[in-house]
Amino acid sequence: MKLFGLSLIDATGIAVVSTYLVIVVGSAISGKGDKSNIIFSVVGKMVKGAVNAADKTIHNYIEEKDDEMLDKARRVRKTGVGRKVKEVEKNNDYEIFM
Amino acid sequence: MKKRAGESRSRSDKKIDVKPTLSINLKDNLYTFAYLCDEPVKDVAEKLCIVGATSKVIIDSMSKWFRRNYVYRNVFVVGHPEQPKLKVNYPKETGKVTIRFKREDYDLISDLSHALDITPTATAGILIKMTLNSMEFIQQYAQEHLMHLSPERKKRIDLFLNQLWKTNHEGKVL
Numbered sequence: 671m672k673l674f675g676l677s678l679i680d681a682t683g684i685a686v687v688s689t690y691l692v693i694v695v696g697s698a699i700s701g702k703g704d705k706s707n708i709i710f711s712v713v714g715k716m717v718k719g720a721v722n723a724a725d726k727t728i729h730n731y732i733e734e735k736d737d738e739m740l741d742k743a744r745r746v747r748k749t750g751v752g753r754k755v756k757e758v759e760k761n762n763d764y765e766i767f768m
Numbered sequence: 769m770k771k772r773a774g775e776s777r778s779r780s781d782k783k784i785d786v787k788p789t790l791s792i793n794l795k796d797n798l799y800t801f802a803y804l805c806d807e808p809v810k811d812v813a814e815k816l817c818i819v820g821a822t823s824k825v826i827i828d829s830m831s832k833w834f835r836r837n838y839v840y841r842n843v844f845v846v847g848h849p850e851q852p853k854l855k856v857n858y859p860k861e862t863g864k865v866t867i868r869f870k871r872e873d874y875d876l877i878s879d880l881s882h883a884l885d886i887t888p889t890a891t892a893g894i895l896i897k898m899t900l901n902s903m904e905f906i907q908q909y910a911q912e913h914l915m916h917l918s919p920e921r922k923k924r925i926d927l928f929l930n931q932l933w934k935t936n937h938e939g940k941v942l
Contacts, residue, residue, distance in 0.1 A: 764833065764852040768791045768859065768897060 783868040786877070788893030795863040797900060797932055804925045805914060813867045817892050819909060820899040821880050829898060830884070838883035840876075847883050856890050867892060903933055 676684070693712050790798070802812040820826040822840045831838075833854040834847035869877060874888070881891035899905050906929055914922065 765855045765857055766894060766897070767857045768789070768794060768862070768893060 781870065783870055784874045786867045786869055786874070786889050786892050787864045788867070788889050788896065789858060789862045789864055790893055790896060791859045792861040792863055794897055794900070795865060798865065798896060800928060801900065801925070804921060804928055806917065806921065809865060810867055813865050813892075813896055814869060814873070815913060816899040816909075817867065817869075817877060817895045818873050819912075820895040820905065821876050823899075823905055823908070825902055825905045825908070826895070826898050829902070830880075830894075834883045835885040836883045838880060840879075845883070853885050856886065856894065865896070900932070901936055903929075 696712070798813060799809055802809040805812055824843070827838070827840060827843075827845060831845050833851075834845055835849050835851060835853065836847040838845045838847065877888050877891055877895075880895075881888040884891060884894075886894075899909070910922075910925070914925065917925070
């Protein structure tokens with residue numbers, strides 16, 4: 671198996687080295703401190719960012735589903751019969767606008 | 769209840785304050801109508817409420833909202849407790865009018881509010897709105913209460929009310 675004309679081991683080696691260089695050079699440009707600490711902090715930040723993004727996505731999804739379920743429950747409760755979900759028509763006969 | 773020494777006794781015919789919330793437009797219209805009738809606003813509002821609460825025209829138009837029975841002038845109106853409660857919607861800009869009812873008049877308004885299942889204050893507001901908007905009611909009201917006015921003033925009232933009803937008929941908010 672070959673990737674871009676290189677063997678799998680070579681490609682993996684080059685990928686690891688280039689990632690390491692990108693992290694080290696990038697962190698050296700942006701900050702100060704020990705290399706190993708910088709790598710940990712950069713990796714930590716990346717992981718933290720990914721976790722935050724995933725958390726946000728899940729949170730949005732749950733909220734969306736919650737709203738849907740609430741809306742459905744409300745409609746079912748109002749219409750009531752036979753578990754049929756119908757749009758509740760607003761009845762203006764029992765409202766007065768001052 | 770025993771009164772403490774030095775505390776004055778309240779009058780037996782003490783009036784009761786009711787301050788209904790009205791939209792600014794409705795309040796303006798009530799003030800204009802009172803000015804044209806040459807009477808204080810509180811008196812006109814009080815009359816409209818009392819006459820409206822015993823008027824067939826007004827009660828017929830309100831009877832669809834009755835959740836309890838209502839009796840006026842030997843007429844019995846049946847209420848339906850299973851129907852939804854009347855919801856009173858107010859616009860953003862509102863104003864209050866102070867009305868002072870005699871005890872027996874307040875009891876009448878309270879009976880109507882009980883039938884509607886809302887507060888007496890809201891009932892007074894609804895009565896003012898419905899009476900001013902009802903052409904038939906105002907015609908009856910004018911025959912009973914506005915006949916002493918000069919022809920010129922009557923004509924001005926007529927013009928004002930026609931303009932008001934025309935505006936309402938076009939679907940604008942009162």
